Amino acid sequence: MLTRLLNVSGMELDDDQEIIEKEFLKMTKELEILSCFSDTKNEILKKHTPLSELRDDIISQSSDKKDVLLNSKSKNDDGFIVTKII
Amino acid sequence: MPTLLELRKKLDKKEISAYELTRLYLNNIKKFNSQINSYITVCEDFSLCSCKKAQDLIDKNEASAMTGIPISIKDNICTNGLKTTCASKMLEDFVPFYNATVIDKLMKENAIILGKTNLDEFGMGDSNQNSCFGAVKNPYNTNHISGGSSGGSAACVAANMAPVSLGADTGGSVRQPAALCGITGLRPTYGTVSRYGLIAFASSLDQIGVLAKNAQDTGYVLNSIADENNDFLSMIDKPISNLKIGVFTDFIDNISSYEVKSCFLSVIDYFKKNKAEVIDISLPSSKFATASYLAISSAEVSSNLSRYDGLKYGYKNDDLLFSEMLKHSRKNAFGAEVKKRILLGNYVLSEENYNKYYQTACRVRNQLIYEYSEIFNKCDIIISPTTFTTARKLDFPGNNAIQDYSLDAFTVCASLAGLPEITTTCGYDKNNLPIGFSITGRAFDEPKIISVTDRFEKDFIKKEPVL
Numbered sequence A: 001m002l003t004r005l006l007n008v009s010g011m012e013l014d015d016d017q018e019i020i021e022k023e024f025l026k027m028t029k030e031l032e033i034l035s036c037f038s039d040t041k042n043e044i045l046k047k048h049t050p051l052s053e054l055r056d057d058i059i060s061q062s063s064d065k066k067d068v069l070l071n072s073k074s075k076n077d078d079g080f081i082v083t084k085i086i
Numbered sequence B: 001m002p003t004l005l006e007l008r009k010k011l012d013k014k015e016i017s018a019y020e021l022t023r024l025y026l027n028n029i030k031k032f033n034s035q036i037n038s039y040i041t042v043c044e045d046f047s048l049c050s051c052k053k054a055q056d057l058i059d060k061n062e063a064s065a066m067t068g069i070p071i072s073i074k075d076n077i078c079t080n081g082l083k084t085t086c087a088s089k090m091l092e093d094f095v096p097f098y099n100a101t102v103i104d105k106l107m108k109e110n111a112i113i114l115g116k117t118n119l120d121e122f123g124m125g126d127s128n129q130n131s132c133f134g135a136v137k138n139p140y141n142t143n144h145i146s147g148g149s150s151g152g153s154a155a156c157v158a159a160n161m162a163p164v165s166l167g168a169d170t171g172g173s174v175r176q177p178a179a180l181c182g183i184t185g186l187r188p189t190y191g192t193v194s195r196y197g198l199i200a201f202a203s204s205l206d207q208i209g210v211l212a213k214n215a216q217d218t219g220y221v222l223n224s225i226a227d228e229n230n231d232f233l234s235m236i237d238k239p240i241s242n243l244k245i246g247v248f249t250d251f252i253d254n255i256s257s258y259e260v261k262s263c264f265l266s267v268i269d270y271f272k273k274n275k276a277e278v279i280d281i282s283l284p285s286s287k288f289a290t291a292s293y294l295a296i297s298s299a300e301v302s303s304n305l306s307r308y309d310g311l312k313y314g315y316k317n318d319d320l321l322f323s324e325m326l327k328h329s330r331k332n333a334f335g336a337e338v339k340k341r342i343l344l345g346n347y348v349l350s351e352e353n354y355n356k357y358y359q360t361a362c363r364v365r366n367q368l369i370y371e372y373s374e375i376f377n378k379c380d381i382i383i384s385p386t387t388f389t390t391a392r393k394l395d396f397p398g399n400n401a402i403q404d405y406s407l408d409a410f411t412v413c414a415s416l417a418g419l420p421e422i423t424t425t426c427g428y429d430k431n432n433l434p435i436g437f438s439i440t441g442r443a444f445d446e447p448k449i450i451s452v453t454d455r456f457e458k459d460f461i462k463k464e465p466v467l
Helices: A002-008 A017-025 A028-038 A051-061 A063-075 A080-085 B004-012 B018-036 B044-059 B101-108 B151-158 B175-180 B215-225 B249-253 B258-273 B284-307 B322-333 B336-348 B354-375 B401-406 B412-417 B446-458
Strands: B039-042 B070-074 B112-117 B141-145 B164-169 B184-187 B207-212 B244-248 B277-281 B381-385 B421-428 B434-441
Touching: A002 B336, A028 B284, A028 B336, A028 B354, B004 B018, B004 B215, B018 B039, B018 B044, B018 B070, B018 B112, B018 B151, B039 B151, B044 B112, B070 B151, B101 B112, B101 B215, B112 B151, B151 B164, B151 B175, B151 B207, B164 B184, B164 B215, B175 B184, B175 B207, B175 B421, B175 B434, B184 B215, B184 B446, B207 B215, B215 B421, B215 B446, B244 B249, B249 B258, B249 B381, B258 B277, B258 B381, B258 B421, B258 B434, B284 B336, B284 B354, B284 B412, B336 B354, B354 B412, B381 B446, B421 B446, B434 B446
Parallel strands: B070 B112, B070 B164, B244 B277, B244 B381
Antiparallel strands: B039 B112, B164 B207, B184 B207, B184 B421, B381 B434, B421 B434
């Protein structure tokens, strides 16, 4: 993960593995803050349906456009479909 | 030192010339900048040359609002022909060939640019200690931080090295240093001021703001730099009785500093005495606001800063292979905080983490926007402390992320929702360090929050720092 992260970031921290790991560990505190998102029981985090679920709801409601949408869905499985409906 | 409106009157009545006024601030810069380190670049010759044209217009009674008024600019806002470094080695020698829109607007009115102010590198930080040009000191006590990232702008206004400054606010970078340096800082509604020419940090959060001695001055400058044709001072002197003011009572319990808590409680008393109605409100999603801000801002940082590859502009390491040049340039020229945020941004955007962090953060953001809209159905404005504590010492031990991000905890909510927020001083701690509070308004309701802050400031006497 760390090597991939460094490559994507266009960075080279050091050749020494120990130093690289130490740099990664500097993010530990930030990851601690982000860990609150793991509270899967919290109602707030469940609100606002993710786009993929929203798309499926809309498809199920729009029965007359279902065939077209399903065809579109097979071609392009992302938010493009929702955009088209709107 | 007089306010901006007072300076305008003096200039128009010819009690002082543009040259004399500019010289006054340049002398203050020579006296105090070595102690405070507010400015990265001081453009003495350029500013004095600009005075002639400004004075000609004043003499012909053709002056605009900002004609002959000195102003300093945060060094991540592009100025044609003038170095714009973002306090980073990456852009140490970068000279833009164009002005930011806000600069064009100020130049059109013949404002006098004094120089470019210090900041945390690329706007990332809340102490102004992450600058490759050294930390900015708090004018109230030079052993303490100025706050950030617009620390240079806040400190230069507080120390009378400029009557007003432009800063940039992402998660609190105008409001927090304004609170810690005892001045007024305004973050307008997202989209009110053009971001063209503002070197990007997190594009969905960045907004250029104004730091000045008081609320009226912030509105005065906003009139010149905003994209809308709006008079942001239109509600000045409107009464505050019958105003409905929301207060987050659960936030108050989390304030660790007794002095900050007691100052904020006295602000609530002030509004009650003036017959405003104080309403208890809550923002349930705020407990996730810091995490949401961290995920979204670092994700956007990782994208925005990918342009610094050593190829087109900025620092370049001399390597023969492009891949080596890219890695070495970014390794050598970015500071530790910037590197950390780029890594974090790519981490939250990675395939296995995208839903868990970034998408959840976006959902929290939407929920915050919704909760704010519910609050503004029953309130006109919201007041809150700006920070948990006053400015910490420069050599504060165990400078950890939780401590750092806690300085932003109050300000990130309005940033995520794109709402306007203004900060002003409401007291001082036992070490004479300023304590600030913030007023949040509905989107595009800057006139109201400026007017309410102005009313408060007229009944509160601010102390000047002793340098």
